Amino acid sequence: MEQDNLFGRKLPKLGFGCMRLPEGQDGEYIESECQEMFDYAMAHGINYFDSAWHYVESQLMIGKCLEKYPRESYILVGKLCFYDGTLESIKAAEQAFAKELSDARTDYMDLELIHALGNPGSLERVDALNVWGFMRKLKKMGKVKHIGISFHSYPENLEKILKNHPEIEVVQIQANYYDHNTDGAKAVGGSYETYEICRKYNKPIIIMEPVKGGTLSTIAEHPEVRKMLKKADPSRSPSAWALQYAASLDGVLTVLSGMSTIEQMKENCEILGEKFIPLNEEEKDMLAEVAKLVESKKPVGCTGCHYCTDKGCPAGIKIPEVLACLNMLNQFNNPRMTRMKYYPAIEESSPRDCISCGTCEGECPQKLPIMKLIREADERLYIGNDIDLWANH
Numbered sequence: 001m002e003q004d005n006l007f008g009r010k011l012p013k014l015g016f017g018c019m020r021l022p023e024g025q026d027g028e029y030i031e032s033e034c035q036e037m038f039d040y041a042m043a044h045g046i047n048y049f050d051s052a053w054h055y056v057e058s059q060l061m062i063g064k065c066l067e068k069y070p071r072e073s074y075i076l077v078g079k080l081c082f083y084d085g086t087l088e089s090i091k092a093a094e095q096a097f098a099k100e101l102s103d104a105r106t107d108y109m110d111l112e113l114i115h116a117l118g119n120p121g122s123l124e125r126v127d128a129l130n131v132w133g134f135m136r137k138l139k140k141m142g143k144v145k146h147i148g149i150s151f152h153s154y155p156e157n158l159e160k161i162l163k164n165h166p167e168i169e170v171v172q173i174q175a176n177y178y179d180h181n182t183d184g185a186k187a188v189g190g191s192y193e194t195y196e197i198c199r200k201y202n203k204p205i206i207i208m209e210p211v212k213g214g215t216l217s218t219i220a221e222h223p224e225v226r227k228m229l230k231k232a233d234p235s236r237s238p239s240a241w242a243l244q245y246a247a248s249l250d251g252v253l254t255v256l257s258g259m260s261t262i263e264q265m266k267e268n269c270e271i272l273g274e275k276f277i278p279l280n281e282e283e284k285d286m287l288a289e290v291a292k293l294v295e296s297k298k299p300v301g302c303t304g305c306h307y308c309t310d311k312g313c314p315a316g317i318k319i320p321e322v323l324a325c326l327n328m329l330n331q332f333n334n335p336r337m338t339r340m341k342y343y344p345a346i347e348e349s350s351p352r353d354c355i356s357c358g359t360c361e362g363e364c365p366q367k368l369p370i371m372k373l374i375r376e377a378d379e380r381l382y383i384g385n386d387i388d389l390w391a392n393h
């Protein structure tokens with residue numbers, strides 16, 4: 001099947017991520033604003049709606065706002081998550097899925113994703129519970145049209161998952177021009193390697209976090225970057241460049257944006273709507289230069305050579321990955337996004353396990369004070385085990 005035609009139609013390049021619908025100060029959704037956004041989306045061909053059982057009550061709002069439209073006129077995506085502290089049995093998954101359908105006022109999901117597969121404990125639990133069998137059953141019953149996963153972890157984990165589970169039809173990954181052109185993200189979900197693995201297994205791709213959790217919208221604060229972007233196109237915003245990059249990648253079905261206002265929606269529709277033009281090679285090269293320039297200014301000069309870990313850190317700490325997170329935090333000041341990289345990096349061993357043997361510092365060609373730096377990373381990023389990485393914190 002043509003990748004573009006998985007849903008029997010070509011998808012819009014912009015997908016509506018429904019995890020940040022407009023809400024008031026009391027935390028309640030503002031129904032009139034939500035309706036306005038859904039109506040605008042539907043009127044402009046944006047008919048792909050990404051939701052999840054755990055996006056607090058958002059599916060209720062989706063159900064209300066989309067009820068007036070014929071069900072076949074839009075694509076609805078749900079998610080079930082099995083990492084620590086979430087769904088712990090198939091019975092719980094059945095109940096969550098039934099709630100998704102009833103909240104969204106529908107009989108079926110066009111696509112159901114196993115969420116954040118690859119996150120701590122998730123794959124093991126999914127295998128142990130045979131969630132795969134459960135998903136296949138939903139598909140056979142017609143309650144799910146397609147099965148997919150969302151993924152935020154290491155490329156090698158994705159390779160393992162895709163190799164073992166041919167029933168996966170779609171993969172949702174993080175991707176942005178910064179991570180694709182630098183080594184800092186090599187070990188985490190947004191790397192180019194992750195994208196290439198999806199291509200290798202011929203899986204249609206849905207992109208999330210194309211603006212790197214908002215961080216690429218402020219990248220022009222670097223004066224040299226501002227100059228480069230302005231020279232290429234004075235009218236294009238930094239976010240527009242990031243969205244266009246993601247949408248220009250081969251094999252991408254749609255690019256999700258978690259929009260909260262009608263203004264954001266209008267702006268994104270301008271970029272990825274009917275007028276969308278893929279980036280040309282020259283523009284992609286320019287963005288690669290931007291990424292490399294910003295990366296070269298990273299505060300901690302870790303080159304990712306892995307000499308420190310090749311010698312064998314007795315505590316098994318992933319030092320280059322931890323330092324990449326410290327750089328990301330310092331460069332973009334976005335703790336929420338950085339924690340999504342940091343927690344997978346410390347899944348097996350964290351800087352708190354360091355026994356101060358000094359082996360790593362003896363091996364580091366950059367003579368970095370590794371022990372001090374990894375401690376700093378942990379102090380700034382670790383906020384306990386029982387946290388929801390997708391919640392605001």
Ligand code: SF4
Binds near residue numbers: 315355361
């Ligand atoms: S000092 Fe800590 S981080 Fe470095 S090798 Fe020893 S245990 Fe590992």
Ligand code: SF4
Binds near residue numbers: 302308364368
């Ligand atoms: S040896 Fe030094 S430069 Fe190389 S990965 Fe380790 S910390 Fe980074």
